[in-house]
Each structure stands twice: as C-alpha cells, then as structure tokens.
Amino acid sequence: MKKVNVGLIGFGTIGSGVVKVLQERKSLLKDLTGVDIELKYVCDKDLSSDRGVRVGRRLLITDVDKILKDPDIDIVVELIGGIHPAKEIILSALKKGKDVVTANKALLAREGDIIFDSAGKFKREVRFEASVGGGIPIIKALREGLVSNKISEIYGIINGTCNYILSRMSDERCDYKVALKAAQKMGVAEADPKLDVSGADSAHKLILLAGLSFGVFAKPEQVYCEGILDIEPRDIAYAKEMGYAIKLLAITKRSRGEIELRVHPTLVPDWHLLADVKGVYNAIYVKGDLVGETLFYGEGAGKFPTASAVVSDIVDLAGCHARGSGHPVMDSCFPPSGTSRRNDIVLKIKKIGDIKTKYYIRFSALDKPGVLAKISGILGKNDISIANVTQKEERVAGAAPVVVMTHEATESKMRNALRLIDRLPAIKRKSVAIRIESLLGGPAK
Amino acid sequence: MKKVNVGLIGFGTIGSGVVKVLQERKSLLKDLTGVDIELKYVCDKDLSSDRGVRVGRRLLITDVDKILKDPDIDIVVELIGGIHPAKEIILSALKKGKDVVTANKALLAREGDIIFDSAGKFKREVRFEASVGGGIPIIKALREGLVSNKISEIYGIINGTCNYILSRMSDERCDYKVALKAAQKMGVAEADPKLDVSGADSAHKLILLAGLSFGVFAKPEQVYCEGILDIEPRDIAYAKEMGYAIKLLAITKRSRGEIELRVHPTLVPDWHLLADVKGVYNAIYVKGDLVGETLFYGEGAGKFPTASAVVSDIVDLAGCHARGSGHPVMDSCFPPSGTSRRNDIVLKIKKIGDIKTKYYIRFSALDKPGVLAKISGILGKNDISIANVTQKEERVAGAAPVVVMTHEATESKMRNALRLIDRLPAIKRKSVAIRIESLLGGPAK
Numbered sequence: 001m002k003k004v005n006v007g008l009i010g011f012g013t014i015g016s017g018v019v020k021v022l023q024e025r026k027s028l029l030k031d032l033t034g035v036d037i038e039l040k041y042v043c044d045k046d047l048s049s050d051r052g053v054r055v056g057r058r059l060l061i062t063d064v065d066k067i068l069k070d071p072d073i074d075i076v077v078e079l080i081g082g083i084h085p086a087k088e089i090i091l092s093a094l095k096k097g098k099d100v101v102t103a104n105k106a107l108l109a110r111e112g113d114i115i116f117d118s119a120g121k122f123k124r125e126v127r128f129e130a131s132v133g134g135g136i137p138i139i140k141a142l143r144e145g146l147v148s149n150k151i152s153e154i155y156g157i158i159n160g161t162c163n164y165i166l167s168r169m170s171d172e173r174c175d176y177k178v179a180l181k182a183a184q185k186m187g188v189a190e191a192d193p194k195l196d197v198s199g200a201d202s203a204h205k206l207i208l209l210a211g212l213s214f215g216v217f218a219k220p221e222q223v224y225c226e227g228i229l230d231i232e233p234r235d236i237a238y239a240k241e242m243g244y245a246i247k248l249l250a251i252t253k254r255s256r257g258e259i260e261l262r263v264h265p266t267l268v269p270d271w272h273l274l275a276d277v278k279g280v281y282n283a284i285y286v287k288g289d290l291v292g293e294t295l296f297y298g299e300g301a302g303k304f305p306t307a308s309a310v311v312s313d314i315v316d317l318a319g320c321h322a323r324g325s326g327h328p329v330m331d332s333c334f335p336p337s338g339t340s341r342r343n344d345i346v347l348k349i350k351k352i353g354d355i356k357t358k359y360y361i362r363f364s365a366l367d368k369p370g371v372l373a374k375i376s377g378i379l380g381k382n383d384i385s386i387a388n389v390t391q392k393e394e395r396v397a398g399a400a401p402v403v404v405m406t407h408e409a410t411e412s413k414m415r416n417a418l419r420l421i422d423r424l425p426a427i428k429r430k431s432v433a434i435r436i437e438s439l440l441g442g443p444a445k
Numbered sequence: 446m447k448k449v450n451v452g453l454i455g456f457g458t459i460g461s462g463v464v465k466v467l468q469e470r471k472s473l474l475k476d477l478t479g480v481d482i483e484l485k486y487v488c489d490k491d492l493s494s495d496r497g498v499r500v501g502r503r504l505l506i507t508d509v510d511k512i513l514k515d516p517d518i519d520i521v522v523e524l525i526g527g528i529h530p531a532k533e534i535i536l537s538a539l540k541k542g543k544d545v546v547t548a549n550k551a552l553l554a555r556e557g558d559i560i561f562d563s564a565g566k567f568k569r570e571v572r573f574e575a576s577v578g579g580g581i582p583i584i585k586a587l588r589e590g591l592v593s594n595k596i597s598e599i600y601g602i603i604n605g606t607c608n609y610i611l612s613r614m615s616d617e618r619c620d621y622k623v624a625l626k627a628a629q630k631m632g633v634a635e636a637d638p639k640l641d642v643s644g645a646d647s648a649h650k651l652i653l654l655a656g657l658s659f660g661v662f663a664k665p666e667q668v669y670c671e672g673i674l675d676i677e678p679r680d681i682a683y684a685k686e687m688g689y690a691i692k693l694l695a696i697t698k699r700s701r702g703e704i705e706l707r708v709h710p711t712l713v714p715d716w717h718l719l720a721d722v723k724g725v726y727n728a729i730y731v732k733g734d735l736v737g738e739t740l741f742y743g744e745g746a747g748k749f750p751t752a753s754a755v756v757s758d759i760v761d762l763a764g765c766h767a768r769g770s771g772h773p774v775m776d777s778c779f780p781p782s783g784t785s786r787r788n789d790i791v792l793k794i795k796k797i798g799d800i801k802t803k804y805y806i807r808f809s810a811l812d813k814p815g816v817l818a819k820i821s822g823i824l825g826k827n828d829i830s831i832a833n834v835t836q837k838e839e840r841v842a843g844a845a846p847v848v849v850m851t852h853e854a855t856e857s858k859m860r861n862a863l864r865l866i867d868r869l870p871a872i873k874r875k876s877v878a879i880r881i882e883s884l885l886g887g888p889a890k
Binding site for chain 2: 017021025028029032033129134135136137140141144145146147148149271273276277281288289290291292293294295296297298299302304305307308309311312315316
C-alpha cells in the first residue's frame with residue numbers, strides 16, 4: 001500500500017483536532033482510500049500544553065525546518081495562522097515540492113496571488129477547504145461539484161461570531177455590547193473581536209469564494225466592508241416588523257463584465273433560508289446558471305468541523321500523491337495574479353458607488369410638519385424612489401424614528417442624499433442606512 | 446493536451462442538457478481542467494425529434510454497440526433510465542474498460558451490488574452524482590468532503606414532485622388530487638406519478654445515501670416506505686397549528702450496530718430549515734460526528750441542474766483518465782455486496798417494528814363521554830405515553846377529529862394500539878398516524 005507522509009505545523013485547537021482525527025481514523029481512511037496517511041511530525045513552539053490528544057514523543061518537534069527539509073514529507077499542513085511566518089513556510093514547502101493544506105484565509109486573501117503563483121510554478125497544490133465555512137465542503141462544491149456552471153451570485157453568512165451576535169440581538173432585543181459579551185462568554189467571540197465584527201474576516205473568505213467562482217483574485221482593500229458595530233436592536237425590530245432579518249452578508253455578483261464584492265449588514269426577507277441561519281452557523285447561497293439556486297449550511301468554525309475540512313483536503317492530496325497525479329480541476333486553483341482563468345470574459349471589480357440596492361433608512365427626525373416633505377424631496381432629487389414610509393410612535397431623545405424603504409438606488413446617490421438630509425435642522429442623529437437584498441430567486445438560466 | 450472521449454447514451458431531456466453543456470462549455474472546461482473532453486457519440490433510438498440543441502450529424506448514432514466497441518471511448522454516460530437495457534450497457538462498458546456516469550437511481554438501488562462489484566473487478570468507476578438531489582453535489586460531499594466523518598443521521602427531502610404537492614396542499618389547503626393535477630400541469634409530476642408519490646423514488650435515493658454513509662447497500666424491499674397519497678389537508682393544517690410542517694422525508698440513522706432506512710410523511714418542526722424547503726427544491730440534512738449538522742439545498746431535478754451534476758462526474762473522470770489514475774476515495778464506491786467498507790462495525794438494517802419515533806395521531810371519534818378514556822387506555826397499555834391531546838371543534842361526518850401527540854413509542858406497539866382503537870365502536874374512520882422527527886440538533890460529537 002502507498003504511504004503518504006504528513007507534517008503538521010501549528011498544534012493549537014484545530015491542529016489538535018486534525019491530529020486526533022488522523023490518528024483515530026487512520027484505518028478507516030486507509031479502508032476508504034487505499035492510502036496510508038502517516039502523520040510524521042507535529043510542530044509547535046509550545047509542546048508542553050495539554051491538547052487532550054496523545055501524540056508519540058518522537059512526532060513532536062519545535063523546528064519547522066525538520067519538516068521542510070525532510071524529503072519524505074509529501075504534505076505540509078499549515079495551521080499557525082497569521083501572515084508571518086505562515087507565508088514563508090508555505091512558499092518554502094511548495095519550493096521543496098510539497099503540497100500544502102491550510103485554513104489561513106487571512107494569508108490567502110492577502111498574499112494568495114504570490115502563493116498560488118508559486119504553487120503553479122512548482123506544480124504543487126494549495127488546498128484550503130477549511131478556510132471558508134468550517135466543515136461545509138463549499139470549496140469542493142465550487143471547484144468540482146459546480147464546475148460547469150457560470151456562477152452569477154453568492155451570498156454568504158460566513159462569520160459565525162457576527163451571526164451569533166446578530167441572532168442574540170434579535171432574539172433577546174439586547175444591544176450589540178451585551179450580545180458581544182455573551183458571545184465572548186460562550187467562546188464564540190475573541191477577546192479582541194475586531195477581525196470578526198468589522199467584517200474583515202468575511203471579506204477574506206469572500207475573496208476566496210469570488211476567486212473560485214469568477215477567477216478574479218481581489219485584494220482585501222478592493223472589498224467594500226461594513227461591520228455590525230452600528231446595528232441597533234431598534235433596527236432589527238423594525239426590520240422584523242416588515243418581514244426581514246438583519247444578517248451580515250458577504251456578497252459577490254457578476255454582471256456585464258463586472259463583479260461586486262461587498263460585506264455589510266443586510267436586510268434579508270424572512271421567508272428565505274438565509275434568514276433562518278441562526279447562532280454560529282454559516283450558510284453559503286450560490287446561484288449558478290445550470291444548477292440554479294443552491295445553499296450549503298453547517299458549522300462555520302470549531303475544532304472538529306474545521307478538522308473535518310482539513311482532513312478532506314489531506315485525503316484528496318494523499319490520493320493524488322499515491323497515484324502521482326493532481327486533481328484535474330484547477331490544480332493551482334487560481335490563475336496568475338488578477339487574470340481570470342475562466343477567460344470567457346475579462347472581469348473588473350465594480351466601484352461601491354456604482355452598486356445598486358434597495359435600502360432601509362432610519363431617520364431621527366423632529367416630529368414637525370414638513371420634515372417628511374424635505375426628506376422625500378432630497379431623496380427624489382437624487383433619483384431615489386420611496387417604496388414605503390413609516391413614522392414610529394416611539395420617541396427617542398425627542399425625535400421620531402422615520403423608517404423609509406426605497407426602491408433600487410445607486411450607492412453614490414444615496415450617500416449624497418444622506419449627507420444632505422443629515423444637515424437638516426430637523427434631523428437629530430446621523431441617519432442609519434442598511435442595504436436590502438430581495439433574493440428573489442427565479443431561474444438563473 | 447490530453448483528450449478524453451465520451452459516448453452518451455440517451456438523448457432525452459437530461460441527455461440534451463448534457464450535450465449542450467459539453468459543447469458550449471468545451472473551452473471553459475478545458476481551461477479549468479487542462480483536459481479536452483470530446484463528445485464523440487450521442488446515441489438514441491429516436492434521432493429525429495428536436496431537442497433544442499445542435500449536434501453534428503456524424504455524432505448521432507442509433508447503435509449502442511458502436512460506443513461500447515470503440516476502444517477510444519473512455520467514459521460512457523448512461524441516461525436512458527430503467528433497468529434494461531441500462532444494466533447490460535453499464536456492465537458491458539465496465540467490462541470493456543470504460544468508466545460510467547449515470548443518473549439512474551432505480552437501477553443502482555436495485556442492481557447496484559452487481560454493478561459496483563463489476564466496477565471493482567475491472568478497476569473502473571461508476572459515478573452517479575445526478576442520481577440524488579439533482580444539481581446538489583451531495584454524493585461528492587459524502588464521498589469526499591465529509592470523508593473522515595462517522596455519519597449518524599441523514600434526513601432528505603429528495604423527491605421534488607412530492608415536496609411540490611405537499612407545499613401546494615399546505616399553501617392552498619387543497620387536497621392531494623387537486624395538488625397532483627397542478628403538479629402535472631406544471632410538468633413537475635409525471636402522467637403516472639406512482640414512482641414519486643409512493644415514496645419509491647426517495648427510497649432508491651436513500652439506498653445510495655446510506656450506502657455512501659454506512660457502507661451498507663440495501664435492497665429496495667429493505668426500506669420501509671410510505672407515500673403521500675393519504676395525507677389530508679386537515680392534517681397539514683393541524684400540524685401547522687402545532688408548529689410543524691409535513692414533509693416526505695427519507696431517513697437513515699445509525700445506532701448501536703443497526704441502521705434505519707425509511708421513507709414516510711413526517712412532521713418537521715417549523716423552525717427547522719427542512720420545514721422551509723418549498724416547491725420542487727430538495728434538501729439533504731447530514732449529521733456527522735466531526736462536522737456536526739450540515740444541510741445541502743438545491744433543485745432536485747430538471748434538465749440543467751441534472752446536467753450540471755452529470756458533467757461534474759464527467760470532468761472528475763476525465764481528469765483521472767488524462768492522468769491515468771482514479772480518484773482516491775472509494776474508487777468502486779461500494780464494497781462487495783452487503784459488507785460494510787467502513788468496516789469498523791458490522792451494521793444490520795433495523796426492522797421497522799423496532800423503530801421508535803414520536804407520533805401525530807388523528808382519531809375520528811364520536812363526540813361521546815368516555816371515548817378519550819378508551820383511546821388513552823389502549824395507548825397506555827401499549828407503553829405509548831401521550832404528550833398532548835386536542836379535540837377539534839370541527840365535525841367530519843358526525844365525528845370529531847381528536848389529535849394526539851405522543852412521546853417516543855415503538856412502531857410495533859403503535860400499530861397494535863391503532864388496530865385495537867380502530868375496532869372501537871366510537872371510532873368512525875381509520876385513524877391517521879404520522880411520525881414526528883424532533884430534529885433537535887445539538888452537537889453530534
């Protein structure tokens with residue numbers, strides 16, 4: 001039987017999950033694949049902490065070079081996270097002819113062009129199933145399962161921390177800070193939650209999803225990104241009254257040679273499956289021209305869901321190694337920087353100002369005659385057409401919340417209108433604007 | 446560039462979709478895979494009908510032997526459906542060293558043991574992504590994406606016709622016959638809908654899902670099967686009042702060395718994603734010990750969703766051919782008849798009488814004192830504990846519907862109780878019993 005040697009770097013939460021699975025499921029995986037996957041090294045700076053998994057002493061090392069320089073190592077699993085030295089380790093592994101498995105979305109989103117270029121150059125593979133959606137096999141679905149589709153839209157709930165906080169704010173009508181504290185207590189938010197709640201983590205993952213779907217590998221600064229810090233329980237409640245849930249969505253769409261890349265809180269109709277994705281769960285809604293609407297749902301993080309994804313990558317690569325061949329689809333996964341491998345069309349990234357969506361807007365207006373006329377006048381002058389207006393009975397610091405739902409409007413015009421409206425003497429606080437996605441399915445064909 | 450030749454047999458709805466995709470996406474697939482997939486033959490008895498796709502005359506043939514005997518053909522795509530001659534064609538193709546792609550769930554469910562044995566013998570592959578869930582890449586997810594998981598439960602809405610009929614009955618409170626007519630008019634039910642509405646089609650697909658998950662390849666007669674013909678709008682309405690939707694679920698679970706295999710109408714809590722799967726859509730809920738709860742959703746049938754799945758199989762196999770290797774995971778996919786390839790445990794199929802579920806029961810009882818006491822007495826004697834009883838105000842032919850929700854009860858005892866209750870003089874019609882699945886997630890670990 002063919003044997004494939006694995007060197008794992010980063011013996012933290014996910015690393016220990018992967019070690020446990022590779023050890024305990026060794027014979028199961030051998031039965032299923034006909035390949036003997038041998039974990040040869042487990043490398044970490046800290047070898048003394050208890051990870052709840054038994055590892056033979058001879059496997060444990062602190063020197064990463066031992067893995068990189070060992071010609072018997074076929075697959076390097078990078079689970080240390082962060083940019084450095086993860087990047088250098090991956091580039092060195094590829095150069096030495098080893099395939100790489102990683103869960104490092106931040107690195108791939110920032111330096112993916114260099115990494116995938118290098119993989120192509122050395123004819124090696126970089127697999128990253130665990131980088132998006134935890135255990136959900138969404139990367140495999142896009143790469144292989146939907147290979148013949150032209151993808152038109154992806155809407156993802158791909159940050160469990162944000163979804164947990166928003167779910168909790170919705171269920172308990174508590175504010176962001178209370179929900180964040182609860183999330184931290186539950187271990188679903190970091191002590192410093194910035195990367196998650198700012199939307200940056202979702203943006204990193206979105207870059208990978210869009211790259212697979214459209215062959216365009218964007219940089220983090222090209223993704224428009226708004227986090228969940230400004231969401232108030234009031235907005236969640238008003239949205240609910242009108243039949244919507246507020247979710248942090250990562251959105252990419254393709255139309256007329258351009259792609260949209262944006263992460264922001266979004267009103268989602270409550271009849272849509274995405275509205276029902278609660279707590280730390282993730283879901284990725286994908287629309288392809290052949291397959292139509294699909295949705296992939298599961299735990300977006302956590303030790304074992306993530307280990308499940310990492311091991312599926314190891315198994316795929318192990319099979320390729322044992323047989324001396326790569327997987328047919330997109331071996332190096334991404335094309336040289338910027339160009340679209342799906343080269344039927346040249347795509348560029350749409351400016352956020354040009355994007356059109358419907359909007360939920362909440363104004364804090366003094367309850368005086370004529371205010372609504374002024375607001376709607378400014379909206380009208382900016383080509384923003386109103387679908388619905390509700391003045392709430394509630395009074396907040398002397399002002400009445402006025403909720404306006406608009407038809408589709410251009411982002412730049414909306415920003416201009418809000419700037420002018422917020423200058424009106426009758427407007428007491430900065431207005432709140434949240435985009436709406438109708439998600440009105442219909443055939444993709 | 447490596448070239449792989451495909452011979453397609455069965456130029457019907459799905460066949461013409463596959464031909465269109467292979468022709469129109471030829472260069473896209475070449476770019477993505479580095480393999481030139483050449484459609485060499487399209488075989489059908491009828492070559493005169495217009496399928497809305499242009500095919501070169503030299504490709505069109507009526508003699509299937511031309512494909513089977515051509516040594517240049519690498520992959521045979523069987524899309525004629527039915528048992529004969531599909532079975533003979535597939536066996537002959539394998540014997541001649543060709544890989545096979547099929548969407549034929551009825552054939553695989555009935556004769557899969559012979560077909561997969563033969564594939565193993567000749568070291569060839571039989572791929573069948575399109576046989577379950579249309580374009581949803583559920584076979585790939587179970588085979589590869591979740592490869593390291595021990596699957597514990599699968600609940601599938603895997604027949605679009607039944608889901609459409611039940612959705613329509615629920616939305617419009619119409620009866621089965623009216624909903625069926627509408628489905629036939631919409632083209633989502635056959636003129637003879639028996640295979641779908643009896644649950645037999647779901648049972649065929651369930652055999653494949655259970656086979657991949659548990660390595661146990663059951664026969665159709667081993668799957669307990671109840672269709673949707675007896676569902677009344679009244680039961681859908683009562684269930685809705687209590688917070689449930691009625692769905693035709695295909696269920697397989699594993700516990701203590703046994704697996705359950707059953708297809709029947711089921712009460713699903715309305716907060717669960719499965720309750721929100723409407724119309725012709727399919728969804729497969731999979732619970733694995735590492736990944737936890739996952740759900741895969743999409744169109745379960747139709748020309749292009751199914752073609753998307755068929756083409757993904759062709760692409761996978763084409764890559765293997767071009768590189769002279771098979772995919773690592775379960776090349777012949779199923780083990781020799783009956784034995785579990787996931788051989789950590791020997792599994793047997795649980796008898797339906799031993800299965801435990803909660804129940805919704807509707808009795809048609811004369812509105813007389815003492816009737817409820819008799820019913821509950823019989824239930825009690827059969828160890829069936831009542832969770833809730835509601836006597837409806839409605840009167841149907843002089844009888845009052847009495848709805849009982851039970852705690853978990855053994856199927857054989859429930860049947861015994863119902864037999865005794867239906868003999869009571871106060872019971873005017875055969876009682877209706879529908880199983881309830883609580884789907885109370887929680888961690889799989």
